[in-house]
Amino acid sequence: MKILIVGGGGREHALAWKLSKSPRVRQIYCAPGNAGIADLAECVPIKAAKTDKLLEFALENAVDLTVVGPEDPLSMGIADLFEKNGLKIFGASKAAARIESSKFFAKSLMNKYGIPAAKGEAFTSYDKAKAYIRKMGAPIVVKADGLAAGKGVMVCAEIQEALDALDLIMKDNAFGEAGSRVVIEERLEGEEASFLAFVDGETVLPLPSSQDHKPVFDGDKGPNTGGMGAYSPAPVAADPYMEKKIMETVMIPAVRGMAAEGCPYKGVLYAGLMIKDADIKVLEFNARFGDPEAQPLLARVKNDMVPVMEAVIEGRLDECRLDIDERAAVCVVMASGGYPGDYEKGAPISGLEAAGRMRNVSVFHSGTEFQNGAVAASGGRVLGVTALGDSVEKAIEKAYGAVSKIRWENVHYRKDIGAKAVARLNAPPRVGIVMGSDSDLGVMESAAAVLKEFGVRFEMTVASAHRSPERAQAFAAGAVDRGMKAIIAGAGHAAHLAGAMAAHSTLPVIGVPIDSSCLNGLDSLLSTVQMPPGMPVATMAVGKSGARNAGILAVQILALSDPALSEKLVAFKRKMSEKVDEKAEKLKVWG
Structure with a gap:
């Protein structure tokens, strides 16, 4: 079986690593790939957004299955293009990918089908958006409507900060066409989690919970990035009660809503969640594997991925069950200094072989290339060092042990990946x-x-x-x-x-x-x-x-002996009373 993987980051390296283990796979191509993927696949110099050239390559090389990693080609309709030409492809259609490519579409879907989310509105008018920010006050969240490589969401503590974000998106055109419309929302409190599932248009097959770390610095400080690390499972969402609630209130309604809107969803559906106690609200939907969530998740999935992906494409996912490694997995992203801002490229990387020899450790490449026969940093996020351990703490220890063996000039990484999980588990x-x-x-x-x-x-x-x-x-x-x-x-x-x-x-x-x-x-x-x-x-x-x-x-x-709990009880009683009042009001029509 010949497989083409579209993309060239850490997610795609993890996919290549996983698919290479399938006994059915004899050849993997990756476009464009990177220096790490080159060990597993033939890298093809075609950018992920060049969908016509990718189609031409797939037809010429008799590719049996194409797996799409990043969001850009999905939003451009690569799945529709390949299917039209009789090729099997794993990824959402252009219409379905709007759940990520348009935050306005996603917000409308959530409002229509009762999926819990932050309160907010979308604007194409700068002046109206500015007035809404002043009306709402701070803290507040300002989002570019379209795709912005994970950097188009700004959480603002002050009104002026929100207005500056609005200027950046709509006046400075920092994200191009993606910023022609903005979504402005209340800031949610709680702990974030990522919940991903395979979907065949009807059946939803969940993966384990995970948690990303967006801000660039320890303690969730600094600007947002594409993700500085992830781990699975995420204790905040890992128990059966929370998994069931997420499925029933978020994932299943979203999939049913997409089908009702005439754009059935097939592929991996990713819900970014904010969780406070048992309250769940959606921050965003993504139409693909997260990066870096894919790395720890795929490390834990024992299944051959080919039959699962085929079941998604053919609408028979109900026949599949996932076999999950009970161990925890942690991915630490090593980035170029200065990221997500300007950074230098070309620094040679040492220690990759030493880290790769460690048991239960995989070093996935995100932004690397060969220079003068050596692997060099070529992107903002460079490596995703991923480890399995019998507990989250042991997986963290192993991952950072591998990180310590890898060096290049001006490398940066967070030192607290998984800390929230440890604190929660030790409470x-x-x-x-x-x-x-x-x-x-x-x-x-x-x-x-x-x-x-x-x-x-x-x-x-x-x-x-x-x-x-x-x-x-x-x-x-x-x-x-x-x-x-x-x-x-x-x-x-x-x-x-x-x-x-x-x-x-x-x-x-x-x-x-x-x-x-x-x-x-x-x-x-x-x-x-x-x-x-x-x-x-x-x-x-x-x-x-x-x-x-x-x-x-x-x-x-x-x-x-707990004043905070006492306040919650007062609010709980008040809410019950309000519900009775609402029911009594409805019965007045009988009088």
């Missing part, structure tokens, strides 16, 4: 959720959802008071030392899990009876509520409503 749980069987998860996830809504970290596990009494005892006895302030225990039948927790811990225990027998939860209710003196268990209602109340009660317990 102690404040609540423990324990259930007697994994079959109880459908009920107990309601408690977890509440804790997510309030931003309360929790630990969830399975431990039976009867089938694994030692495990249940150890969980309860060690809860205080692990930082917990309350335990939520759920079990069905006449199991005494909540009582076992109370017997081995001084923490408040909240019991959730679960309907799992012919007695419809009555046995569980009685075994949970009928505790002997000295062993109190705060017992909730049977089932999901009880689990949700258990989560709320746990938050109320924590809020006694």
Whole structure:
């Protein structure tokens, strides 16, 4: 099988590396490629935007599958062009690629189909955009509508900064035609995450979560770049509850909306998200693999990518399942000093072989070329050093160990890639959720959802008071030392899990009876509520409503010594009251 990869960055090197492992692939071409890709593919001197020449090459060389990396050729309609000429191509159509090439189109899609996003408006008039900025105030986000290589989004802390950004886009034409329209939005608070999925027009097959690092300096300081590093999984979005919510509120509605608009989406759909507690909002959509997210994601995917890509093209993605490496992956981008501004080219790079010899390390080239027989830096982002590890911390350690072996004049890289993940993973749980069987998860996830809504970290596990009494005892006895302030225990039948927790811990225990027998939860209710003196268990209602109340009660317990949580509870109660008022208002038509 002959494959043509379009592009020449780190993402395309990762794709070439992954596709080269397929037993079905005998030849890979890459246009234009780079010095690293040249080890795996025949590099063809055709730029990614030269779609007609790429078509000519594919036809002349009987290419069986073309894989498009960057956004520019997709927005120009390369997928439509190749399909029209009978060639198989993996990538979104021109109409579907508008989800990235026009922020106005994406915003309209999200508004129409109820996909959560920042409040904002689009403008073609400079004066109206300027007035809107003054009306909205700061902080505020100013975006060029079209493609700007990841640099057309400016987060502005002050009104004058936003007005300067507007001048840069609309008056100075810094991004050319991409800045003929601007989108101005509220600035969202929270932690960013990237969520990518294969899509065949209908089926959505998600990849693991990941997180990019856009600003050029440590601590998310400085101007935005194409991405200074990434890791997977991203703890902020990696648990089953968040993955399900992202799929149900973002990915599936987007794919259904695209189909309803007459431009079914096929390829990789990328949602850039802002997550605060359990609140998810879309920052942007991209119509392709992210760069550098592709590097850690492809490092974790065990599948042969050829059958998956073919299934996307042929509309049978429902037949596929992804096999994901449980290890974490971290990519550290090494860039030329001065990037994303002006930078010098041509500096020779040393240490590539030493880093490449490290186990579970891949050095993906982004901006390199051969000069006088040696590899030299030729771009802003030069390398993406990617490592696998048994934990995020170990993957970080390995990646930076490889980075330390590579040198060139005026090299720059962030030293805090993955730090947010480590901080989140090391934060102690404040609540423990324990259930007697994994079959109880459908009920107990309601408690977890509440804790997510309030931003309360929790630990969830399975431990039976009867089938694994030692495990249940150890969980309860060690809860205080692990930082917990309350335990939520759920079990069905006449199991005494909540009582076992109370017997081995001084923490408040909240019991959730679960309907799992012919007695419809009555046995569980009685075994949970009928505790002997000295062993109190705060017992909730049977089932999901009880689990949700258990989560709320746990938050109320924590809020006694946490003013921030107390404020969130006040807002929560107010919101419930407002919903009742809204429903009452709707019923007035019956009077």
